[in-house]
Amino acid sequence: MKPWSVTLFCAGVALSALAHAESADQRFEALYKKEWSWRQEQFSGYDDEDRQSSPRDRRLPDVDPATQKRRLAYWDDVLKQLGTIPAGELSAENQVNFAVYRPQIENYAAGLRFRDYEMPFNSDSQFWSDLGFMTRRPLKNADAARSYVAKLDDVPRYFEQQIANMRAGLKRGFSVPRAVLNGRDVSIASYAEAKTPQDSEFYKPLKSLPASIPADEQERLRADAARAIGEHVIPAYANLLKFFRDEYVPKARKTLAAEAMPGGKEWYRQQIRDYTTLDLSPEEIHQIGLKEVERIDAEMQATMKQTGFQGDFAAFLEFLRTDPQFYAKTPEELLMHAAWISKQVDAKIGQFIGLLPRGRFGIEPVPAAIAPFWTAGRGSAHTYWVNTYDLPSRPLYNLPALTLHESSPGHSLQGALADEQKGYPDFRSKNYISAYGEGWALYCEKLGKEMGIYHTPYEEFGRETYEMWRAARLVIDTGVHHKNWTREQAIDYLASHTALSRHEVETEVDRYISWPGQALSYKLGEIKIVELRARAEKELGAKFDLRTFHDAVLALGSVPLPVLEQQIERWIADQKA
Template sequence: MDWDSMEKKKLSAVISTAFVVMGLAMAPAASVAAAPAAGKTAQATPADARFKDIYTREWKWRVAEKLERDDDAPDASRGFARVDAPAQEARRVYWAGILKQLDAIKPASLSPAERINFAVYRAQIASLHDAQVFREFEQPVNADSAFWTGVTYGARRPLKTTQAYRNYLDQLEGIPAYFDEEIGNMRAGLARGFTPPKVTLAGRESTLLSVTEAKTPQDTVFYGPFKEMPSTMPAAEQEALRRQAVAIIADKVQPAHAKTLAFFRDEYVPKARTTLAAQDMPGGKDYYQSKIVEFTTTNLTADQIHAIGLAEMAKIRAEMHAIMQQVGFKGDLQAFLQFLRTDPQFYAKTPAELLKSAAWTAKRFDAKADQYFGHLPRRRFAIVPVPDDQAPFWTAGRGGPGMYWVNTYNLPARPLYSLPALTLHESAPGHAFQIPLAQEQKGVPPFRRAYISAYGEGWALYTERLGAEMGIYETPYEVFGMLSYQAWRASRLVVDTGVHAKGWTREQAQAYLMENTALSKHEVETEVDRYISWPGQALSYYLGQMAIQEARARAEKALGPKFDIRNFHDTVLHMGSVPLPVLQQRIDAFIADGGPSPYPKEG
């Protein structure tokens, strides 16, 4: 649903006001210039060499600490990083030193490409350092995920080589020691009141139970890679690896999960804090502001974000009422939302139906992709259901490189009218499209492939609106589903700041989402608990979308008939994840250059 010029003007005014007070966490005084055009090389400066030496050494240190993976050695044994208190303090000291070195460099002395790298890198290091200062490692669990769910991701990926299987077994061997260190961190967090609110932890032990209550090691998620092994691997070798896996899972993995379960259920949850706000945690307002900086890449305050959310909600409600008139609904918004939540026509009857509907939307995008994008990622994605042990507390869907997970748990909570917007956001042209493009970048430092939430979530939310322009939504109800999702993300600006800075209750936050979106009661409850236990993350989406929409409106106005939507999208995506003000300055350069594609012409 394309906005008319008046709506774009209003949006530009709101976001421009926001950007006046933004300022970056890394806040270099000099502006960020565009990277050189394809085929051109800017002259390197002495400052470039100093900066490159800093980030090259620091990245090698991160890899040695097992905080990052070495792309040049994909089969290298990784294991677990140390996460105990001495290792965490050493990281704080190290990153503090890196910040001091970076602050000795004037961004204006760097070449254009390195100026962008500097803006991204300094914000990244500042975020890593702040997390250590506030000792976030003492809370390795929230309503959405936990350290023990993180270790299952390797078990859900196919392994292709003997070395990969051996590395995986080494990781399984290391689980007991890793879990013990994390339990130590959680005890330290308990001692100072740095935990998720108790109310958000109810039932979160289910992912531990799925391992501890498995009848055999083969029934656990960790045995998954051994169920289908490469046909090129000799049968005897396959059998030997399977025997090792069974023994390690039985002797080490399951006992480690049982120990963690007992701690979580008997000690951690009973003693977790009963307050909700981040401002009630150690560090208070400074801690919450650090999360705002991390997740929005701005210095906006909670009050400013709350006001933006309220203003945007008013606009979206007006659009919702227009759809209600279009379908001839007689009644108010609350009656319409109740109709959408309860009428069987809007819900899949089987998990397969939901998955197939998601696939249909994904293929509809494929038919339009070349009209809106000039450069496509090489990597494709699969559509799969969310694992049973995680589904009750997960979002409706989640996407990333090679995968789009659709939550088929509790089908009456998964409306079909919202599925097209969800699919665009999580698959293509959202996360399963944008993240591979960032990973496929050539000639950039490895830290540039990191994910910046305001950019990544902002882009994915922007693609939901883009779906209306592309003709993806087939009915007014699907358009309303998109608007409901827009309201959901705008509501987050209100709810997150309401809970963490304005004293809102859990019930107040749930009521706000129920009154302003078509989300089911189940989704509202799981989402609110996610925001309560993960301060600031919910702010990424709508502020990021606003920045992209403002940049597009500005480019359309300045370039007129020269504006090419494919070139604009390619330019936004070509950079990979960047802080929002850096994106704005890149679009300034895009406009000044006449709106060209960032990719070289073929042929």
């Protein structure tokens, strides 16, 4: 062996030994930190206050097929590397992180393999409406304002890539069903038809710039934003509107079922895995739904009798949907009712949850551009949005359940706690898993009974209606996407089992049709949390403390249901010890 080859051989042995010396924890942490940093470069956060002034946040994400192909290759490589890490050798903390991280990457990769990006909207959520949410964060400084304007200039390029993807989806029959597209163009038109740049929603952040920016610079920033909106944003929305009306709607598929699309059966199963974190078949979920519907129906019948109503169930639903006593007369009245319920929760929350967040949430009406087709409310760590559109479809008897779900102790409280918890990797603290988050929020509606938030049989019926709504979703989602239900079948099923207004029934069914799998996460997540609480109560007996149990659930942040179950079982064992 030549001297230089001996040197190379020895160097190779040394590197091999060094790699072997690295612990499983070190390898895993290096991998996810590198991937997270790459992920931030790939996806500019147009609704991320922490990144407003970041140089890499001066453009919107690339969504073209070539970029998507590179992302898939990257995530496939991450999965390959994860496969070489001995999970059993990880620390207890990193075993949990690993169990959260791997499915996250698997779902990202699967979405790209199925080319989900060719259908970048549904009847509830759209990329063009999501873009509007960046107008609701104040601009903290001049750099943030310049980044914001740069992204406004980038809207045409971003929209053109999305349109090209949607054309490819249409060509292969991968699209939102035609049946749910009527009227959805209003959410584009509201942006495309602004009379002046200053009238546009995108100009709003420029109206209240911080005083730390000199007045002359504020004027330059406003002028630059007006130019970007007038030259780029409004024309881009107008072009998208034309494409939507003239091309997408006429060519959208006439079928409803996800399984009717090319590769649809496999795609629907992946949607189920992604949103529920469980490996259940559509038929299994359908049967779970039917059993839950039967159970909740008996409770609703009993509550109807408590109200003293004389008549059958159908007549009672009609009474609830039409009697003026159950409806606010103004948007402000609806918002004030929501605020009053929220303050009742504030007075009692400390009795049920030990660790409370420092963060607070506000209550705002749903923006007009999306309100006609949005749900009754939506919650985040910072905001509880209440839909004040079409007040005769927003009954007050549902409002306690809605508020518990969307604000505290539901999404706003859970989201704020997740934001404030230290020690978790970013891929956990900045991620949302639907089965956990929606399961917790639905559980909170039931917790409201113990908290004393429901004051009348009508409000209790509203809670049961909301639980029935989530149970019926299991039946409807699988009914449409696996059993070929029609839209009318789904509407009739939801309308006959709940006191939801006709408007809500139709918008919700359209949501399930155009967003397969997402609606399954609520009830399946809640079932698991209720099951785990019952298990803890039974095994711990007098040692069971409800506040401590809730803290144990919330301390995890957002995790797949199998991880939640594993961690609560460990908590039960610790409590016994």
